[in-house]
Amino acid sequence: MGANGFIPEDLADAEDWRAQLRNSIRDVEALKARFPGLPDPEGIARAAARFPFSVTPYYASLVEKPSFDDPIFRMSVPSPEELDDPPFLLEDPIGENRHMVAPGLVHRYPDRAMLISTSFCAVYCRHCTRKRITGAKRGAISEARLDEAAAYLKAHPEVKDVLVSGGDPLLLPTPLLERIVRKIREVPSVEVIRICTRAPVTLPMRIDDELLAMLRRHGPIWMNTHFNHPRELTPRAVAAAGAVVDAGIPLCNQSVLLRGVNDDPLVMEELVRGLLRARIKPYYLFQCDLVRGIEHFRTPISKGLEIMEHLRGRVSGLAIPCYAFDVPGGEGKVPLLPEYIVSKSETHTVLRTWRGLFFDHPEPRPAGAAPEAPAGTSWNDDFCARAITDRRTSDRDFGEWLEEIPEV
Numbered sequence: 001m002g003a004n005g006f007i008p009e010d011l012a013d014a015e016d017w018r019a020q021l022r023n024s025i026r027d028v029e030a031l032k033a034r035f036p037g038l039p040d041p042e043g044i045a046r047a048a049a050r051f052p053f054s055v056t057p058y059y060a061s062l063v064e065k066p067s068f069d070d071p072i073f074r075m076s077v078p079s080p081e082e083l084d085d086p087p088f089l090l091e092d093p094i095g096e097n098r099h100m101v102a103p104g105l106v107h108r109y110p111d112r113a114m115l116i117s118t119s120f121c122a123v124y125c126r127h128c129t130r131k132r133i134t135g136a137k138r139g140a141i142s143e144a145r146l147d148e149a150a151a152y153l154k155a156h157p158e159v160k161d162v163l164v165s166g167g168d169p170l171l172l173p174t175p176l177l178e179r180i181v182r183k184i185r186e187v188p189s190v191e192v193i194r195i196c197t198r199a200p201v202t203l204p205m206r207i208d209d210e211l212l213a214m215l216r217r218h219g220p221i222w223m224n225t226h227f228n229h230p231r232e233l234t235p236r237a238v239a240a241a242g243a244v245v246d247a248g249i250p251l252c253n254q255s256v257l258l259r260g261v262n263d264d265p266l267v268m269e270e271l272v273r274g275l276l277r278a279r280i281k282p283y284y285l286f287q288c289d290l291v292r293g294i295e296h297f298r299t300p301i302s303k304g305l306e307i308m309e310h311l312r313g314r315v316s317g318l319a320i321p322c323y324a325f326d327v328p329g330g331e332g333k334v335p336l337l338p339e340y341i342v343s344k345s346e347t348h349t350v351l352r353t354w355r356g357l358f359f360d361h362p363e364p365r366p367a368g369a370a371p372e373a374p375a376g377t378s379w380n381d382d383f384c385a386r387a388i389t390d391r392r393t394s395d396r397d398f399g400e401w402l403e404e405i406p407e408v
Ligand code: SF4
Pocket: 120, 121, 122, 123, 124, 125, 127, 128, 129, 130, 134, 166, 167, 168, 197, 198
C-alpha cells in the first residue's frame, strides 16, 4: 500500500475509479487474502450475510492493522456485533419511507427534499443509516421514477433545496448523474442542489474533470461529504476535496459520532482542523441514528456534549460542527448543545464561557424605561464600572497600534 494512502501499489490502475470498484473486496476470502490474520472470519461472514460489504483497494490501504480497534477497519468490515439487535433499533430510523412522496423522493422539511438516487456505494459504511437500502443491489433511479419525482417538485414550489443522496450518487456514471441533476435543475423553483457523497473519502479518484465540468454546468451545487476520522484525510482525499472547491462547489462535512472511531475530543479536534485545512466546512456531527446493526457504534449523548465542550474556544467557530440527533419517525434534527446560559431574568442573563468563567450580560432596557434605573435593581453596578474602565482602556490604546493608510 502507499504509505500515505495515495496509491495502493498492488493495483496497476489505482487512479482509475472503475478499476478501484472492479477490484473491491466483497467477500471473506478476499478479506483474508488482503488482511492475513483477519480476526473472526466466521463472525464476519455471519454479519456480511445480513449486511453486505464492499471495500475499495484505496480505502483498504488506509487500514493500519486488521482489527476492529482500527477505525478504518471498524467502519468498513462487517463485525459480528452488527447482529446485536435491541428492539429500539429500526430499519428506517428517520422515517424516510413514511415521508416518501414520490419514488425515491423524501420530503420531511418544508423547503427541502431528498432524492435517493442509487443503492450503490464504494464502501458500505458499517454505521450507515440506510443499511436497509445500500449494498443489497446496484440500482439507480429509473427515468420514469425520476419524472415522477420532478413532477412532485414542480407541484411544490416551496421546495428550494434538493439533496441528491443514496447510496452514493457519485458512484453513478457521470452521464447518468447528469440526467438526474438536469432533471432537478429543470424545476424552476429549485434554487440549490446538494450532492451527498462519501466518494472523496473512500474513492477520491472519482473526482475527475468530467464530473466537475458536469457539476459546474448545473450550479449552484453544494457537496456534502462524510469524513469521520483524521486518517481519512489523506493527501489523495485532500487533493480531491481541493478540486471540488476549485470547481466552485462548496464542500461541507457530516461526521457521525462513532464509538471506537472518533468518540474522543482530541481525535475530533484533529479531524475538524484537518477538514478546515482541506477547505471543507465541518457542518454536522450526528449522534448515531437508531438503526439496526449499529448498536456497537452508539455513544451516550454526554460523550458528544463533552466533545462539543472541548472544541468550543479551542478551535475556530468555523471548524465547529452542529451536533445533532435526527429524531426517529422523521420529525427532524434536534441540535444538541452544552449549556452556556446559567440563569436568566428580565434584566440579566448569566453566561458561562468556554473557560468556565461567568459573565453577566445586561439585557437592554425596555423602551420607555427611565435612563437611570435605580442602583441595585435592574443594573449591576460592578458590571457598569468594569465596562466603563474597559471602554477607556480601549479608547487610549486605539491610536497606538494603527498606522495611517496612504492615499490611494
Ligand atoms: S456512503 Fe453513505 S449511503 Fe453509502 S454506506 Fe456509507 S453512509 Fe451509507
